[in-house]
Amino acid sequence: MSLWQKLACAALVLVVLASFAANWLAPAGYAHQYREATDAPPSRTHWLGTDELGRDRFARVLYGTRISLLLAPAAALLSTLLAALIGGIAGYLGGAWKRAAMAVTDLFLSLPWLFLLITARALLPLNVSPLVSVMVTFLLLGLLGWTSAARVLCASAALLRGSDFVRQARAAGINGRRLFWMHVLPNLKPVLFAQFWISIPVFILSEANLGILGLGVAEPMPSWGSLLKELEGLVSVGEEPWKFVPLILLVIVVTSFQILLSRQQEVAA
Amino acid sequence: MADGHTQPLLSAQISVCYAGKPPVLRDVKFEIQRGEVLGLVGQSGSGKSTLAMSILGLLDKKHSHIEGEIDFHDSDLLKLSERELRALRGRAIALVLQSPLSSLNPALKIRTQLKEAWRAHASGSGEDCIHAMRTALQNVSLPADDDFLRKYPSQMSVGQAQRVLIAMAILHRPALLIADEATSALDVITQSEILSLFRELNRSTGMAILYISHDLASVAGICDRIAILHQGAIVECGTTQQIFDDPHHEYTQKLMAAIPRIQSSAGNKTHAATAR
Numbered sequence: 400m401s402l403w404q405k406l407a408c409a410a411l412v413l414v415v416l417a418s419f420a421a422n423w424l425a426p427a428g429y430a431h432q433y434r435e436a437t438d439a440p441p442s443r444t445h446w447l448g449t450d451e452l453g454r455d456r457f458a459r460v461l462y463g464t465r466i467s468l469l470l471a472p473a474a475a476l477l478s479t480l481l482a483a484l485i486g487g488i489a490g491y492l493g494g495a496w497k498r499a500a501m502a503v504t505d506l507f508l509s510l511p512w513l514f515l516l517i518t519a520r521a522l523l524p525l526n527v528s529p530l531v532s533v534m535v536t537f538l539l540l541g542l543l544g545w546t547s548a549a550r551v552l553c554a555s556a557a558l559l560r561g562s563d564f565v566r567q568a569r570a571a572g573i574n575g576r577r578l579f580w581m582h583v584l585p586n587l588k589p590v591l592f593a594q595f596w597i598s599i600p601v602f603i604l605s606e607a608n609l610g611i612l613g614l615g616v617a618e619p620m621p622s623w624g625s626l627l628k629e630l631e632g633l634v635s636v637g638e639e640p641w642k643f644v645p646l647i648l649l650v651i652v653v654t655s656f657q658i659l660l661s662r663q664q665e666v667a668a
Numbered sequence: 669m670a671d672g673h674t675q676p677l678l679s680a681q682i683s684v685c686y687a688g689k690p691p692v693l694r695d696v697k698f699e700i701q702r703g704e705v706l707g708l709v710g711q712s713g714s715g716k717s718t719l720a721m722s723i724l725g726l727l728d729k730k731h732s733h734i735e736g737e738i739d740f741h742d743s744d745l746l747k748l749s750e751r752e753l754r755a756l757r758g759r760a761i762a763l764v765l766q767s768p769l770s771s772l773n774p775a776l777k778i779r780t781q782l783k784e785a786w787r788a789h790a791s792g793s794g795e796d797c798i799h800a801m802r803t804a805l806q807n808v809s810l811p812a813d814d815d816f817l818r819k820y821p822s823q824m825s826v827g828q829a830q831r832v833l834i835a836m837a838i839l840h841r842p843a844l845l846i847a848d849e850a851t852s853a854l855d856v857i858t859q860s861e862i863l864s865l866f867r868e869l870n871r872s873t874g875m876a877i878l879y880i881s882h883d884l885a886s887v888a889g890i891c892d893r894i895a896i897l898h899q900g901a902i903v904e905c906g907t908t909q910q911i912f913d914d915p916h917h918e919y920t921q922k923l924m925a926a927i928p929r930i931q932s933s934a935g936n937k938t939h940a941a942t943a944r
Contacts, residue, residue, distance in 0.1 A: 567772070570757050571758035571837075
């Protein structure tokens with residue numbers, strides 16, 4: 400493991416631990432309002448100051464990080480499972496099944512992904528509860544983000560279908576369902592894991608994009624997207640640099656994921 | 669050993685062609701008697717594996733066309749449904765492929781792979797399964813202990829992997845074993861051991877073997893009869909003795925001439941490097 404990979408690993412561990420220790424590290428809950436100190440600069444009480452409603456920004460960053468870091472892997476898990484089912488089965492069955500599944504995948508891939516997310520999210524009511532908004536955002540990301548992974552898994556399953564060990568298993572009289580579950584799927588694990596890992600930073604960024612547009616996790620619940628929304632009204636970078644902390648954190652986490660992904664590719668190779 | 673007066677175990681007369689290509693097999697006709705070891709020899713691309721896959725019904729039906737009939741146990745294999753063929757595969761007709769390490773699933777332990785092959789045709793208890801696995805492993809001279817069953821294919825030698833494949837193939841005591849270039853990827857010592865194992869299994873269980881190879885020398889030691897496949901047709905078929913002593917077809921003569929010979933230092937006699 401290189402120095403950069405160690406640093407990336409340490410950064411991710413630190414961020415995850417801090418976000419899960421939010422109850423102890425933060426001075427108050429993410430929705431608690433300090434009405435006497437709205438839009439306050441950093442101080443000993445509020446390390447990153449407060450927002451325009453008087454909510455502690457440090458607390459919101461910690462809780463927002465927790466939500467984003469739970470949401471993205473959950474969405475990645477859903478999309479990877481869908482990709483395994485759709486792409487994996489289509490590649491294994493081949494023929495018309497493969498053509499039909501890939502036609503649907505091509506259709507999804509040809510649509511502007513972010514625009515589709517925004518449209519789907521905009522169709523839902525804006526005044527949903529924070530918990531429902533988290534679920535909806537997670538489901539949308541997972542349900543719409545399986546296509547690229549499905550293509551890769553389809554090609555991998557088609558390769559496995561023609562492999563010697565699958566032919567040998569067929570010659571042993573093993574039926575098609577068992578062939579898929581016992582012989583194809585276990586050998587797709589490395590590809591599935593890579594696709595899952597690739598999807599996490601993609602979904603973190605997607606949620607951030609939705610959040611900036613006000614279509615992600617609903618207030619008062621914070622997420623990186625809703626925290627970045629605060630930058631909309633920023634006039635000067637130099638005046639309030641602490642407002643960039645969510646953005647810096649986002650860049651660090653996404654970069655760390657990419658660095659560790661390269662490590663995983665090295666191990667796989 | 670073969671008994672020419674009884675009804676053959678398998679009788680085939682087939683032609684196979686792949687879409688848009690010239691025929692791979694042209695009216696290939698042969699029989700395998702019960703308990704017989706038939707060698708099928710031909711160079712790469714002569715259609716040997718296509719013949720093996722045709723018998724097992726594993727050719728891609730969308731991209732290939734088979735004509736003729738393959739009679740096995742009073743039924744034409746070419747007329748059976750996929751379900752009926754699946755019931756025969758592994759139970760009545762088994763296959764051992766060329767490359768042992770790529771023919772075993774790299775993600776599964778040997779125990780799981782043997783269990784899957786057993787469960788394809790049996791529904792007994794876990795103990796029955798373990799007993800069948802251990803017996804099969806002992807029959808191919810492999811350790812049948814838990815340590816061995818816990819191994820992955822990557823933790824075994826090529827020879828061990830080939831024996832595991834053979835153990836999987838004989839789990840259900842099939843009447844016919846198709847060995848498709850089963851010793852081609854092995855070193856000469858392991859090849860000799862596996863050939864002896866095939867011979868021993870044939871003698872002890874009465875299982876017929878269709879031994880497919882491009883190497884005439886390797887089939888000499890175990891086959892009762894040899895069929896020579898050349899450009900998609902069987903050009904010569906006879907007992908091993910006949911083929912080696914009096915090859916008729918030009919291609920068979922070429923194959924015989926290609927067998928390495930060594931000059932004896934004691935005299936001037938030459939010896940074919942065969943296992944005869």
